[in-house]
Amino acid sequence: MTLSHKHTNLLIMSALLGLIALPSMVTPATAQKLDNSSNTDTNPSLNQPNSTSTYPAAPPPKRIDPLPNERDVLEREVETDYRVSNLLGDFAGNLWVGSWRGLSRIDPNTGNIIARISLPNIAIGSLAQDKVGRLWVGNYEGLTRVDPRTNEITAQNLLLPSKRVLSLLIDKRGYLWTGTDSGLVLISPDQGLVMTTVKNLPGVSANAMTLDAEGQLWVGTLDGLVRVNTASGLIMKRIGSLPGSTVQTLAISPEGLIWAGMPNNLLVINPKNGIVLRSVTPLRGRNVTSIRFAQDGSVWVGTTNGLLRLNPNTGALLDRVAGLPSSRVLTLAPDMGNKLWVGTSEGLAWLMPKMDQARPHFGFGRSVK
Numbered sequence: 001m002t003l004s005h006k007h008t009n010l011l012i013m014s015a016l017l018g019l020i021a022l023p024s025m026v027t028p029a030t031a032q033k034l035d036n037s038s039n040t041d042t043n044p045s046l047n048q049p050n051s052t053s054t055y056p057a058a059p060p061p062k063r064i065d066p067l068p069n070e071r072d073v074l075e076r077e078v079e080t081d082y083r084v085s086n087l088l089g090d091f092a093g094n095l096w097v098g099s100w101r102g103l104s105r106i107d108p109n110t111g112n113i114i115a116r117i118s119l120p121n122i123a124i125g126s127l128a129q130d131k132v133g134r135l136w137v138g139n140y141e142g143l144t145r146v147d148p149r150t151n152e153i154t155a156q157n158l159l160l161p162s163k164r165v166l167s168l169l170i171d172k173r174g175y176l177w178t179g180t181d182s183g184l185v186l187i188s189p190d191q192g193l194v195m196t197t198v199k200n201l202p203g204v205s206a207n208a209m210t211l212d213a214e215g216q217l218w219v220g221t222l223d224g225l226v227r228v229n230t231a232s233g234l235i236m237k238r239i240g241s242l243p244g245s246t247v248q249t250l251a252i253s254p255e256g257l258i259w260a261g262m263p264n265n266l267l268v269i270n271p272k273n274g275i276v277l278r279s280v281t282p283l284r285g286r287n288v289t290s291i292r293f294a295q296d297g298s299v300w301v302g303t304t305n306g307l308l309r310l311n312p313n314t315g316a317l318l319d320r321v322a323g324l325p326s327s328r329v330l331t332l333a334p335d336m337g338n339k340l341w342v343g344t345s346e347g348l349a350w351l352m353p354k355m356d357q358a359r360p361h362f363g364f365g366r367s368v369k
Contacts, residue, residue, distance in 0.1 A: 081123075082325075082365055084343030087333035088127040088135075090148065095336050096135065097348060098124035099364060103137060105148070106363075108337030111350065113363050117151045119144055128168035128176065130189040136176060138165030143178060145192060155192040160185055169209040169217070171230045177217060179206025184219060186233060196233035202226050202240070210250040210258070212271050218258060220247025225260065225269070239274040242267060251291040251299075253312055259299070261288030266301060280315045282308060294334040302329030307342060307358075323357030324349050325365050 086098035095108040103117040103124060121141035128136045134154070135146040142163045145155035160180055167179035175195065176187040184198035184206045203221025210218050216236065217228040223245055227237035244262035251259045257277065258269040266283035267276050283301060290302035299312045306327050309319040326346035333341040340351045342358060347365030349358040 082347045083330060083345045084348045084364055085124055085330050086127045087331045087341050087343050088129065089333055089336050090129050090135070091133055092148075093337075094148075095333060095341060096127055097343070097364065098127050098137065099343075099348075100124065101364075103146070104364075106361075108339060108341065110337075111361055111363075115151050117146060119146075119153070120156065125164070125166050126168040126179075128170050130170050130176060131174040132189075134189060136168055136189070138168050138178065140164050143187075145189075158187065158192055159194050161197065166205065166207055167209045169211065171211060171217065172215040173230065175230070177209060177230075179209055179219065181205045184228065186230075198228060198233050198235070202235070202238050207246070207248055208250040208261075210252050212252060212258070213256045218250060218252075218271065220250045220260060222246050225258070225274075227271070237274060239269065242276065243279065249288060249290050251293060253293060253299070254297070259291050259312075261291050261301070263287050266291070278315070280310065282310065282315065282317045289329055290332045292332040292334050294340070300332050300334055300340065302332055302342070304328050307332075321351060321358050323359065325360045 081100040084097060084099045088096040088098070090096060093108070094114065095106050097104045097106060100123050102122045103119055105114045106112060107114055119137060119139065121139040123140040124137055125140060126138035130136065133148060135148050137144045137146060140163065142156060142160060143158050143165055144153055146152070147154050160178060162180040162182035164181045165178060166181060169177045171177060174189065176189050178185045178187055182204065183201050185194055186196040187193065188195055201219070201221065203223035203226065205222045206219050207222070208220035212218060215230060217230050219226045219228060224238065224240040224242045225247055226235055228234070229236050242260070242262065244264045246263055247260050248263065249261035253259060256271065258271050260267045260269060264285055264287065266280040266288045268278050268280065269276050283303070287304040288301060289304060292300045293312070294300060297312070298318060299310050301308045301310060304327070307321040307324060307329050308317060310316065311318055324342060324344055326344040328345040329342060330345060331343035338352060342349045342351065348361040350361060351358040
């Protein structure tokens with residue numbers, strides 16, 4: 001007992017002199033109960049441990065672009081698409097403008113906007129007017145019929161092989177041919193009913209359509225051209241193995257020849273035998289998106305890199321149009337109000353004879369908010 005008492009006194013004396021550190025009197029860490037209700041980090045600098053960090057070695061997280069304060073601006077820019085994808089002159093001399101911001105009707109003489117029509121889907125892919133003046137609008141959610149007298153929708157969401165409508169055409173009997181990315185359909189415009197579906201269309205996607213001199217339908221697809229009998233819906237001829245394969249736009253010349261716009265050239269084809277007569281020299285290697293013949297005999301050709309006017313007989317370049325809102329031309333409407341109207345990826349423009357360059361229509365570009 002005496003030695004133990006002396007040993008205790010020695011420990012106390014050593015502790016007072018700083019020679020020995022007394023053990024902690026709290027319970028071990030593994031037995032502690034943490035109280036999360038108290039705020040122990042009011043001063044973080046006083047709570048930093050002296051031990052080495054145990055975080056795994058890894059690079060810092062990547063920066064997220066754009067920064068949060070920039071995202072709202074970017075999202076507003078992305079959701080606004082100013083492309084004018086279709087133009088159509090109607091029986092009354094008006095010009096219908098199909099854009100990715102909606103459907104509008106303008107006076108081509110003055111450029112004044114007569115009406116803007118609200119549609120269930122504004123990504124317009126094609127336009128057509130039937131024999132009694134009703135407007136048909138193909139969009140990426142189906143097909144819509146509009147009464148131009150009241151600007152009201154009178155039919156929509158017909159039974160189609162696909163809701164993505166790419167092309168529309170009224171045949172000589174007055175029936176509506178509807179081209180989708182999954183096939184071709186014949187519709188009665190009056191009843192709005194599907195009459196015939198062309199199954200197993202070679203090339204699948206009906207990108208563009210035109211009528212030949214005999215009133216038969218030519219369809220541009222992902223794999224060439226297909227001729228369809230408009231009375232029976234049966235396939236009459238197929239022209240494949242074309243340079244570039246995909247036909248994006250079609251037109252029939254006054255002589256009855258097929259002009260086919262491809263991603264890399266412009267071909268002139270004899271519809272009777274399917275022979276490619278020539279590849280138009282100025283368009284070789286260029287992405288052709290629109291072809292329209294003008295009343296003066298020339299042909300306008302829109303591409304993803306500019307607008308050209310050609311002599312259709314020789315293929316000679318007559319004009320190259322400057323001043324467009326964008327060099328990416330999507331659609332053309334010549335001889336409307338003594339003007340050529342041009343739909344581009346950045347809005348609508350117009351050009352009159354002897355003008356040095358095109359002028360933008362300020363109702364359909366980025367100037368509109």
